Amino acid sequence: MNITRAVMMLCCWVAWGTVSAGDDALQEMDTALEQAKRDMLDLDEKIRRLAHSEKHQALETLSVYVSIDSDLAFRLEKVQLKLNGKTVTEPAFYRPHWQALKQGGAACVYRGGLAQGKYRLEAIFSGREKGGRRAEYREQWNLTLRPGRNSLIELHLGNAIFSQAPAIDMRVVD
């Protein structure tokens, strides 16, 4: 049976190999894709101009961002945002998004038009602790939206110096 075993072992080893595709096909696709992307951006520009001329100003009164410390121990998987108790968004952070956050990116998780006045903003951050344990942290803030402001809010998760739980801070930019 040693022959059998040898072949099996070999298979297992070979599984570490790599894959490749034809260079020509890729090159051709790359070129076409680049052109499509450029066209897309041109279209984007035109549509924006068309929308602006309509004087249909979007009610971008409030934008909420999420950012983290690059060495955050807590693996954020999802954030649920509630305004006055009602869920307005619940985006998930898959691997690329998580990497983007870790590299200093700020994810815009909510952008919407709201009437002026007082609101209660609640954020529920769910994910996994360093040891893999599932965990959930929530914070609430009272907000006052004033007229004529396009307000940005940044919710930031960082490591605490003394505690295992992430430190959740809010910053208002307006």
Add this chain to the structure above:
Amino acid sequence: MVAAASFSHAAASEQRADLLGRELLYYQYAGEGYKAISRYRAGVASGDIKEQDSLAARLHASWGLFDDATRLYGSAAVQTPRQRAGNWFSLGKAYYERQRYAEAVSAFEKVGLYPLPRELEYQRLLLMGLALYQLDNFAASSSALWSIHSTSKQYPFARINIGMGSIKIGSWPGGISGLGSIRKRIGIDVKAPPQFADRLNTVFGYLLLYEEYSGSKTAYGKASMHGFTTPSKRGYKDAREMLEAVSDEGLYANKAMLGRAWIAIDTNELAQARIILERLNGKDPRHLTVQEAKLALAYVLERMGDVGQAINYYRNAAGFFENERNRLDGLLQRLGRGELDNAFLTLKKDAAAQNQLSGYLPEMLLAPLWDRLLGDFEDIARLRLRLDEWRKQLVNAPSTGGGISKATVLSELSRQQAALDGLHLQTARLLRRQAGEQLAERRRRVNHYLNQARYGLAELYGRQQVGGVDAEEALLAYHNYLKEAPNMSEEVRKHVIERVADLEMELGEEVTGIAPSVEMSGVDAYLAELENRPQQASSDDVLYKLARAYEQRGNNAKALETLRQLIRRYPDSNYVPEARFRIAEGLFVAQNYQQAATAYGHLLNNRENNAYYYHALYKRGWSLFKLDRYRQALDDFFAVLEHYDSTGDSGSRANRELYADAQRAINMCFVNMNGAASVSDFFARNKHHRYIETVYQSLAEYYLAQERFSDAVQTWSTYVQNYPDSQYAPRYLLKIIDTWRQPGFEQKRVAAQERLINEYGLDTPFWSSHKPEQFSDVRTALKKNTRLLAEHYHIKARESGNKRDYLQAANWYRDYLKNYPHEKDAAELNYLYAEILQEAGHDREALAEYETVVKKYPQFGKRADAGYAAVLLTFQQAESGPVAEREQWRRQSYGTALNFAKLFPADGRVPDVLLHLAEESYRRGEYVQAITLARRVAGQGDVRQKQKALLIAGHSEFETGEYPSVEQTYRTLLQTGRVAKNDRREINKRMALSIYRQGEAARKAGNLPAAVEHFLRVRKEVPASSIVATAEYDAAAGLISMENWPAAIEVLERFREEQPGHRLQHEVTRKLALAYLSSNQPAKAAQEFERLAVVEADAEKRGAALWKAAELYGNNNHLNQAAKLYRQYVREYPAPFDVAMEARQKLVTIYSETGDSRQRDYWRKQIIQADRSAPVSNERSRYLAMTAALEIADAKYRDYQAVQLTIPLKKSLRKKKKLLKEAIDAYAVVAGYGDAATITRAGYRIGEIYYDFSKALMKSERPRGLNAEELEQYGILLEEQAFPFEEKALEFYRSNRIRITDGLYDEWIQKSLERLAEIFPARYSRPEKQDAYIEALQ
């Protein structure tokens, strides 16, 4: 927590721009390039983002729009070298991510001209190294990767790629050593994510396992290649250790488990293998390793002798693989039809467990190319979605705007839609093809497993069959195997066919044999013709040809016979020499070497014109060789050599070959005699000395070609031993070293290297007789090998942990540094020397060498690393070195670390070093030093370091009592950026305490206003601190001392409100009472006393407070509250009796004032009652009681007086008489107290009552309707009724009058006398004679 937040905070536009910038970054890093650029453009258009070409370029590059990116980089406004470097870096990274490696390398190389931040530079080197690796430029890749410093995050990735690169180019020892080294350092001085360690352990473990299994040519393998089932084998041991270190839950868990199972199988630990495989068998069966485990488990059971169970497992495995193959076939069909395209879209997402493809195609996520294709596919899908959104949006848009018509845009949209649809299809096709290839490969493997299972099954059935079980099953299994097994080896095929044949014969059937087909050749046809027509062989020519034909056909006997016939029949023929030679050759071919030697000898009788002479000589040599007569053979072969060397006739190709062959034959002779020893012996007894080196070298090379490395080395070694002073001796030693460079001979190579340096080192006698300039190669090799030896022992020491190896390495480094101190690599080696000393535990020497590196080599690139290593060494020793030496190391560490900070102020590690010192100082209570160091870091570190430094500084200042500084430090710390809520709580606590302490200090110094200010600041600065209450209280106390009553009251009131349950609340009430009293607010003071009356613990104090409260209320006309409290007082504090009596009296007074006669009289009676009941009454109480009684009596008297006698007289008389009795009784009570003045009053009043009654009777209303007589009669009747009352009255008046004789005289006596005079004027209206008498008496 609900935190109040307001939009009123002023937010700078930079903050907005910064946040939007990070949003762009997020899209860029998340692979959503379109969104990034779109948001950028929208932001620029709205003015939120400042237009920046370099930013735009970066975004374009990262989305694969390289032309645009390059254009934008070019037009970017004023750029510093650093900015330009950053731009090239970004471009290079973008190229790298698109796998455009050559362009990436080009861009990265441009970066090299400019400075980049340290960590970014390491990232650049890593990416460049990886790109070069992809371009198969391993040397440049390795160079780039080696430049990454060990403290960098990129370092472990660099090292693993260096190791893999070495392996890829075939340098297994180097690769494995490198991987081993980085593996050991992870967690010690190299940080890496856990998954990295898992991957490294798995890759490395499999490398060792694979090479161990396959008996590879590596250092690990060769050292122990004596069989596959020796448990003690080094490679397995290490492989097992590595695979066991892999996490059980990670990406590599299954692979590691399978590896461990195979090790267990190979080391014959079958039970262990079974346990592992059974565990693995329970996991996700889509995983290839799990599938392999199914087969392996059956194999293990087979090896364990459990044939029945093994058959079951093989059968189950075969069933599983058959199903799996069918499933894969189904997937392949669906893939081909495009039904799985959507699965590509979710393949990269975390929740891919549900994805139909991901279980089968893990490679798609690991291979960069696939990752990119999947990214493109997703990108295209996102863009298509965006187009759909636009289309919907355009429905409501105006027909024109911004100079564009809606129709135009719609038309462009359609065009774009078509383009993206095309790209979508193209990418999908590409992905399908790639996935299809992988799935097909997967299917092939599964099919292979299936066949293996069937093969195993067949073998076991066969074995069972021997025991009398079914052979048909075995036959069927073999047939299935034969039918489908691809790429079956010939050995296996043969075995299977034999088994099938056996089985079929057993089953009574015939095997279909496979016979080789034979074709008739042209030679055969010729021979057949000659044999048929022998008359044709009538000439020497025909005989010659016939002999050749026989020879070609392999019929040597006939050929020789024909040649002999030719010599016999045609002795003068030109063919004769050749015929003789051919006869000899024929004999030689027929292995009749004795006759061949004789036959060749016939040709040697005549050298002249004998073209075959030397060939015959040469062949006789070979014949003798074949007869094992090597010495004689050597004579022939050397004769051949001497001939060609002396005549120079070795120019032709044939002769060259003959010459070379003779050399080879000589080698063969020596090989067959006794190798190098025979050579040595030969040249000791023979001449041919000019061939000494050639023979030795030739023999060694022969051995090398045969891979008989030991014999080759022995040959050179014998030469070196025989001719040590020869110029070739050291060079042959170099050849020995080169030979031992072959994998697996490391020990021998090292021994050779050591021999080289020991026997031919710069300080050996060899150099006294040789000119160094003629041995530059040797001298270069000496230097190189010294270094290699040092490195060898360095690696070995790290692997073995053996101290002797460490010291060996250290010795070689020292030798190198002594002999080649000015070499370029001296600094590097000195650094390594320091490292090995440290690793060997020679810490003091290591420290000295690290310091030497810093001092001696100012240009050395790792000078700062050496400095840092010295610092780490001292830190480490101070912490975990021998206990007795720690203090000394600790002192040393301060100097070393501060020196490092001084020499390399810009080094990124300085802040952490100083922080460590600061922490250490703080820990040891050296607070002043801790403050100095921490402040230094706070001025130069990043946010984390700054925060930590400020924390240490703050804590230290706190310990030294520098409270103003503490407060400032903590305040700065809180301003450094985000401080976690929990941290802030701790800091706030200490900050509050430090403010409080400032207050305490001021109070101690007698500066009460300042103290109060600090105490009050605690609440203001740190409102949530637990010390706020104490501070507020102390502030209030200070304000009271300063008699600042309003402020004190404000603080105390606030305290009461904000600290409701605080233990100082009672004190606050006391203080408030005092403050209100002192600030002339009696009502509020009374309230506080009232509170105290409830809360005071001591009953006496409670009573006093109650009294005070009642008193304050009473004095300030709050009579109801006062009465309530006095009542409460009487009820709760009956003792002391006097005070209670006074309280009752107060109540009488209050109710008198309020006109509540009922209550007033009640309390008068209470006074009387209390006095009577008191065990011991006193004068005051009796007075109060008597007064009360008197007042009661007076009141009764007044009541009595108020009643007139009217008709019907009976009724009014009864009433009046009743009141008369009551009044008299009341006065009787008064009189009972025995007080003289009161008695006179009572007596007078009683007299008055009786007198009044008599008068009232007399004056009473007469009934109506009486005539005069009746009236008179009535009057007389009345008079009779009134007279006794008058008499009674007179009795009492007289009693008073008599008291005069007792020396009493008062108002009431006077009034009594007056009344007596009025009633009996004659008797009592006379002047009192006694007056004179009295006066006379006086």
